[in-house]
Amino acid sequence: MAVIADSTAEVELLGGPAAGPTSGPASAEPRLARADAYVSVPVLIDGEPLRASGAKAAAEMAMAHATGRAVTTARPAPQAFADAIARCVEAGAASVVVVTMSARLSGTWESARLGAEGAAVPVTVVDSGSIGWQTAELVDTLVRCRPAEGGPSGAEDVRAVAGVHAETARPRLPLFATMPSVKTLLAGGRGAGHAAAGGAAQETAAGPAPEPSPLAAAGPWPVVTFDDGRLTGVLPVGTRDAAVEECVRLAAASAQGSVRLCVETNDPTRAALVEEACASAGVAPPLLCHLSPVLSAHLGAGAFVVSAMGSAART
Incomplete structure (x- = not known):
């Protein structure tokens, strides 16, 4: 089972990534498991896409706000999710779970739902009910709890993991x-x-x-x-x-x-x-x-x- 998330769940510590491989030297900070793929939520400055991340993105955004430039966002196109799902299927996924920021905050969930239509494998789209770190924690839970190789596959994956763990782990704190x-x-x-x-x-x-x-x-x-x-x-x-x-x-x-x-x-x-x-x-x-x-x-x-x-x- 593959897990896909929108880019708001790709969090980064002030001192470095917060989501990444869980093996390696022990760290005082939590290391969240990453999704198998991320779909970018476009951020535009005067109509031009922001391509930076982390500290560089923060600096560019601060300058844009300070100088009165137009800073806007757009929902990802459904095709962006369709393409991410297709790549996961090509890599061998028998099912896919897509996690998005709250549907009350963005149309990203709807784009993901539309992008999942006609997929070659079962796809469940999960509204995290939140954004940022809390959504990243939900991704982490789904990745860590998905069935091991040789376990349930296909539609069983989606019911066992997305249906159960997504509900119990879904952020509920403000x-x-x-x-x-x-x-x-x-x-x-x-x-x-x-x-x-x-x-x-x-x-x-x-x-x-x-x-x-x-x-x-x-x-x-x-x-x-x-x-x-x-x-x-x-x-x-x-x-x-x-x-x-x-x-x-x-x-x-x-x-x-x-x-x-x-x-x-x-x-x-x-x-x-x-x-x-x-x-x-x-x-x-x-x-x-x-x-x-x-x-x-x-x-x-x-x-x-x-x-x-x-x-x-x-x-």
Whole structure:
């Protein structure tokens, strides 16, 4: 059984990859098993594809935001998933599981579903309900739990692994994000279920307009909560240090005993700030990762996303 993921699940530690071979010298940091293939989620700067990753991508994204260039994302084409599935089949896969970021955050899940149609082997498309580290942990679980050679194959793979492990391992803890301004988030339409940027509700011919997004009045450095891909809370804070501390406090409280947090950021110069916030909250030093270009595109420069780690925290 092959596992495919979209590129938001290809996380990278501030000091190097977080997903890679699990053999080799022991490391203090968890090493997540990689998917067999990744499908790129396009990030565009003034219409041109961003090709960098890690620290270089963070620097390019920060410069683009600072200079007012247009930073956008696009869902992958269904054919991109079809091609990835075909390559896995050619390599001998009897079945395929495709893991995507939350369908509430992106059309990537729908593209994967369309790309799986007509595949030569059984394909299950799994909505992770999250993005970034939590999705990468789900990929890790599926890779590690897939049947060994000589075990179940084909449709049995999909039922045994995707149906069971994907459900039990699916991230269920919220993400807590903070950024200097919600302007970029609003412009990208990520205040799901709320009015568009500007936030003013207006009557339409079809009836009352949706309630204005709480993001519109959030002010600088709010703490924004995403739960199962939905924006579920906005807490005005006002300063970077206080907002990061609040994200850490909320994530630690949501973990109910988890000993470690993952912090994804596109401002690696602030690693010490995050570590101090965790120390103040009485939790272990965090795992620090680069924020994916997709999240950077929607949160803007200087953003932090904090979440409780799952089983990888204990490996």
